[in-house]
Amino acid sequence: MPTESIVLRTIDDREQRIEWDESSPLHLTIETRAGELTIRKGVFRGGVSEGVEIVRMANSRMHVDILPTRGMAIWRMQANGVRYQWQSPVVGPVHPNYVDVGEPSGVGFLSGFDELVTRCGLESNGAPEHDANGQLLHPLHGHIANTPADALSVEFDEASGRAELVAETIEARLFVKRFRMRTRVRIHADRDDVELLDDVTNELSTPASMQLLYHINVGAPVLGKDARLNVAVEEVAPRNDHAAEEIDRWERFDGPTSGYVERVYFAKPCSDESGMGHAMLADAKGARGLSVRFRTSTLPWFVLWKNCAETGDGYVAGIEPSTNFPNPRGFEHERGRTVDLGPGETESFRVTLSPLTTPEEVQQADEAIRKIYEDQSIEVNTFNTPRADWSIEVENNAPESEGN
Template sequence: MVKTKTARSIDDRLKSVVWDDQSPLSVAIESPKGKIQTRHGRFVGGRADGVEIVRIDTGAVVVNVLPTRGMAIWSIESDSGRFGWHSPVDGPVHPSLVPIHDPSGLGWLEGFDELVVRCGLESNGAPEHDDSGKLVYPLHGRIANLPADGLQIEFDEVSGRLELIGDLRESRLFFTNLRLNSRIRVHAGSAAVQIFDDVTNERSTPATVQLLYHVNVGQPVLEDGSKLILPIEELAPKDKLSAGEIESFNEFGEPQVGYAERVYFAKLRSDAANLTSVMLQNADASQALALTYGTKTLPRFVLWKNTADPADGYVTGLEPATNFPNQRSFEASHHRVVEIQPEQTVCFRVTIDPLSDSESVAEMAERIRKLAGDQPPLIHPSPRPGWSPGA
């Protein structure tokens, strides 16, 4: 009789994690709101070897954070299913194996696997080459492939609040020295996940920054009949191909072999506190993923549609950003970079709400409808000059 013993699973990556229950990042806290627990470990084997993971269980959801991959949120799990997507990359992939500076500029895609990944900080958009063909800015920047340092957990037993804190540094002698301090905050008994990112310029001269939150949603929330609800002030397709689906830009179909990505750029309406929300809901509005974020520092929104065959990545991206993800020089020419003075800090806030019942989905939809107001949105049928190169 043939028998098999498996040391590493390729079907369930979490089975390849070696957990360290003695780590200071592995805690169990009792609060009046309920119990909250964390576990700290590392993946063993394959391209994930050495990637740190912190698993946070609030009692309502489980949040999987990858400090090694730029404090990315790999996935969120709830009783209704997994919030994230099934990438062909099948990560997580250790940053040392991601060829960010591949001559094509597209090496970033070899590590793209998470629910929430940051793009930036020097640039966050399309790859850009100089006149000689040399790569200047790689796709989506470096921050997603920089390991976090200074990891710590801070908690308040009275309120049930817990924060996982990490520092990311994007620096090069004579060029840049940017520090991103990230706090991922949760509360016992709550499904909401809050991201507090503070970017500081630690050089003695001014710096410019771009930041985009690439929030990627696949099945089961994304399906035939899913819909994106958002309070549009102005929206335009990125290119001619995307313009062909402008009438149904916020509607999603079944997986399609050979589907080419569509992208839409937008400015959204916000409330008096400069907060706005967007939500992707499934076909029967029983499950959704919503984002709430500050438009003062994240004034742009990008929708990325990639309803390809699951083998190629059936996913859509909801992307609050400082700018549109064009080449950096184009964005800079339209003043869509953030200037940070020496020792100045700019704060970015994003809340992720995984919604698992019809009532909470309806409540978020109503909030967004109120944000939208009664004034019709301005929707351009073709790429908008100043937003898309060549428009």
């Protein structure tokens, strides 16, 4: 007699694990003057995803999946049939209960890393840092990505066709810190942009300093052999000697390559007349891409993470506007690359993701970046070797593989 089986869930189909809650107050269909918007609230069931909340915001052409349980990360996005995500070896989303951020090596963050957009911060956002006795001071990429949102709501405006998922996330420790991050993820009924509006407040009665990096991770189908990054920058330098080997093609990508060792590049972005920096990743044919715009007054630095590994090993490009470079916090603080907040003071951060699904949209994004260079007569200053004031690896003369 043949063996029979009944499948409850599989590893590969993550969306199969979502249990949508039609009784949730966040289960909404909103008719606006600009078109229809829908919002759905659900939770993942089974395995390391058990209990992870998901909110899907959508218009007629696109949807974006947000994970309140994971620091309001954006898990995936889809627009006009093009998916924006990457294939991490980590099968997520992973509940923070299964991510030991503070484990002794300092790289526990990597056990839960598979989102399209991950916030790194808020006390620190870079490579792990240990004291002279080997005690972990600051883990890789900080705590906020594995901190669940405490407050969650939706705001919408029928006249403008705007909807926002609003959350508040607290990163705190007695005697050390209390940061409140108020996040708004905004979409519109008549366009495909996703806006991230984050306001971080120091809620202690004493001054504090913070860091924040937006780790925007793009894989296939946008990323592939001969994909390219176009970004408006004044200066660019390799993080280490390994990255320096390809500084002449730092913005170009190889296809998936087994055994590839990541390369990271640091840059000083320039902005358009509205104060926004521009970066775009496009495929080899210029047929589709992703545009990232960010306010440079509060995100004055830019990082490119190139990990052209085999697809299953994590083939991905990291587009990363930041308050600083992702060196250990102490190194950055000594060089003035932390954000100082007085008691009750707030800093605001703005990032916009725009899916580009036609050659015309890619061309328009290219043109916007070209205009920044022309209007300001900018010539890029490319450093062939790491800069001592930008990278701790010049001091240490040793590779660091998890500080991107």
